[in-house]
Amino acid sequence: MPLQDIKARISAAESAAGRQLGSTRLIAVSKVQPNERVEAVLEQGHRCFGENRVQEAAGKWPAFRERFDAIDLHLIGPLQTNKARQAMELCNAIHSVDRLKLVNTLARLAQERGACPDLFIQVNTGEEEQKAGVLPMDADGFVTECRALDLPIRGLMCIPPVDEEPALHFALLAKIAARNGLDGLSMGMSADFETAIALGATHVRVGSAIFGDRAPARP
Template structure:
């Protein structure tokens, strides 16, 4: 059985190869280890192997890990990557580096409000349903442009870019990743601070190489690091 450390090494090598093919630098892509359903001990093993960015999807599980003795005192960079309901924002707002899955303007407004209460500035991404599947959350590529207009003026938060979960087929996924990149380009055209819109969170264990070829700046890898859930 492969160890988390050796899995991380293999993933990093694949990232390096994908960046080489894309003509990009490795430091342009942030690896987020998706640790949902995994133990604090497994996260600690990944940390000891040099991983610093971790992604969680469930609020209660995330809060338990933040307090876990195995991770006590470690400056873990937590990304909340799951669907976030407005009524749960207050529980995580002061504990996350970035919120990836904002799919309603009302949730962005709640994030702004709660960040203000903590005197924080919180980075977030808008989720886009580029595969147009009814089972997925997210704005359509067209409606996210209008939603962003409402979000730009919110205090105590910074819209940094877009995220998506693509179709299972890699060929479809690559087309969808390209569409997300094009959507971000459109978003920058009307943004008050286009230089802030740098992030494309896209690509998972089965398609992160395609995502890197299409400009991903953050990839969310779970299975390839921690094994099957």
């Protein structure tokens, strides 16, 4: 089964890197996947999933949570400030904290709710104009500003440019995290998660290798 194959590859990558087995969290990226595929993975006992859009997550996961316990839901796509409250209610972690306006909104809502999901700061390691994320040169200051608002910053996240060697970006993210005392590294996807694990990933985001190609969006 694809899920068990991926888990075996994760364990092998951890072993090869001299890391503790089980130290990498597998986020099964269920965005744009039919419910029956997601349910099949849930039936195999997996509980950690990733969604790109709050609206899609809201239409899918409340029903699953009524039937399956201990679901650990991560938002891995861009978050609009007007969706922040809903995201905080739905998700256990948000991986796309990328601007001060969002940070201030999350801090206000966290005070109102008395709780906040784990947060990952997205770093635009490739400095791509079309991609969200804090620039590497601004990351240290951004971490400091988040901490000043008592937000639970768990770590950093990146999505390397498609045409560049991902290891360079994973190593850069790990360096930024280390100097800021952060141990969470959300990096690595279906094509490169083993490289990410070798460079310290604590969370890998794997979709197509588990579920197959994404289902076409409904009109």
